[in-house]
Amino acid sequence: MKFFDLQRQDKLIKKEIDEAIRRVLNSSVFIGGQEVEKFEKEIAKFCRVKYAVSVNSGTDALFLSLKALGVEPGDEIVTTPFTFIATAEVITNLGAKPVFVDINPNTFNINSSKIREVITEKTKGVMPVHLFGQMVDMDEIMKIAKKYKLFVIEDAAQVIGAKIKSKVKSQKSKAAMAGSVGDLGCFSFFPTKNLGAYGDGGMIVTNNKKLADKIRLLKNHGSSPKEKYLNLILGMNSRLDALQAAVLRKKLKYLEEWNKKRAKNALYYNKFLKGVGDIIVPETGLGLTHIFHQYTIRTKYRDQLKKYLEKEGIPAMIYYLIPLHLQPCFKYLNFKKGNFPEAEKAAKEVLSLPIYPELPRKDQNHIVQKIRNFYA
Numbered sequence: 384m385k386f387f388d389l390q391r392q393d394k395l396i397k398k399e400i401d402e403a404i405r406r407v408l409n410s411s412v413f414i415g416g417q418e419v420e421k422f423e424k425e426i427a428k429f430c431r432v433k434y435a436v437s438v439n440s441g442t443d444a445l446f447l448s449l450k451a452l453g454v455e456p457g458d459e460i461v462t463t464p465f466t467f468i469a470t471a472e473v474i475t476n477l478g479a480k481p482v483f484v485d486i487n488p489n490t491f492n493i494n495s496s497k498i499r500e501v502i503t504e505k506t507k508g509v510m511p512v513h514l515f516g517q518m519v520d521m522d523e524i525m526k527i528a529k530k531y532k533l534f535v536i537e538d539a540a541q542v543i544g545a546k547i548k549s550k551v552k553s554q555k556s557k558a559a560m561a562g563s564v565g566d567l568g569c570f571s572f573f574p575t576k577n578l579g580a581y582g583d584g585g586m587i588v589t590n591n592k593k594l595a596d597k598i599r600l601l602k603n604h605g606s607s608p609k610e611k612y613l614n615l616i617l618g619m620n621s622r623l624d625a626l627q628a629a630v631l632r633k634k635l636k637y638l639e640e641w642n643k644k645r646a647k648n649a650l651y652y653n654k655f656l657k658g659v660g661d662i663i664v665p666e667t668g669l670g671l672t673h674i675f676h677q678y679t680i681r682t683k684y685r686d687q688l689k690k691y692l693e694k695e696g697i698p699a700m701i702y703y704l705i706p707l708h709l710q711p712c713f714k715y716l717n718f719k720k721g722n723f724p725e726a727e728k729a730a731k732e733v734l735s736l737p738i739y740p741e742l743p744r745k746d747q748n749h750i751v752q753k754i755r756n757f758y759a
């Protein structure tokens with residue numbers, strides 16, 4: 384049994400993928416070109432935004448977003464300590480300071496009611512991370528951002544296709560797509576993400592033309608889109624390969640179906656794991672469409688359960704074992720154990736189970752049975 388079995392998905396769409404790759408090889412347009420342009424348009428449509436700019440990875444999407452918004456050394460950016468390292472790493476790489484706010488233990492997402500407490504005159508923006516497939520309470524985040532004139536970059540690496548219904552009356556009618564609520568939304572196409580490339584890839588979505596244009600410049604050496612060899616600003620090379628765009632275009636057509644299958648698998652787990660031992664099954668908030676990038680349970684016996692499952696041939700993963708404020712790379716920020724108790728507690732109790740869309744029911748039954756045996 385594998386935690387993600389990417390081969391199962393590849394087998395299902397092999398013909399289409401082979402054809403897409405061959406099409407790129409025949410064209411010999413490997414950087415930019417039609418595949419990339421079309422994919423950007425398709426993502427913009429899918430996310431219901433005006434602009435989508437492709438980049439080389441989710442990490443670059445976050446980095447270029449901060450750069451486009453003018454983040455400078457000394458600036459403070461509010462984010463969560465319970466996330467993948469990239470979220471805070473990009474802030475640091477611009478000389479800015481990540482300012483952490485503890486999480487809500489029920490959702491693992493940033494506790495938005497505590498953001499106000501950390502805002503100073505140096506605070507420039509908020510980077511909420513929609514963890515495991517479920518969005519942060521964006522009503523509250525946007526309210527704070529408006530009041531304190533902060534930008535909002537959504538780290539939407541784990542939630543492409545997730546939705547949120549606003550509780551604000553005027554916006555109540557239609558659910559908003561992940562990535563479309565803040566100033567900029569960042570996606571990752573890392574192979575194991577819900578929409579995974581056959582390599583690295585990323586995307587930034589926005590309704591702000593100025594920001595989209597700025598990111599387009601930054602990701603391609605600041606090269607003028609109109610005149611060759613004219614470099615308007617200093618940028619970098621962060622482009623999505625045409626091969627990846629061609630693969631992702633084929634996969635995008637299945638994304639909603641795959642996200643639904645993950646949610647179905649999650650419901651099945653819930654049914655058989657709720658009330659077993661001290662297990663807490665994941666909770667889906669009101670008005671949210673959870674796309675279950677991860678299916679993450681909590682238990683005080685996490686380490687023993689993980690060992691037991693491993694012995695039975697069942698892979699389970701810990702996202703995340705060390706909260707960011709306790710990582711050696713952030714030692715210089717002088718955080719201590721106990722600074723973010725909910726994140727630290729979650730780090731000791733979380734366990735993610737296989738949830739990929741093609742997970743065979745037989746395997747899922749086996750996993751459920753073994754977990755129940757552990758607690759029996």
Ligand SMILES: *Cc1c(COP(=O)(O)O)cnc(C)c1O
Pocket residue numbers: 440441442443466467469470512538540541570571572573583584585
């Ligand atoms: C995957 C991920 C990233 C980074 O994306 P890459 O494409 O691997 O660079 C950033 N933030 C979160 C929350 C992620 O899960």
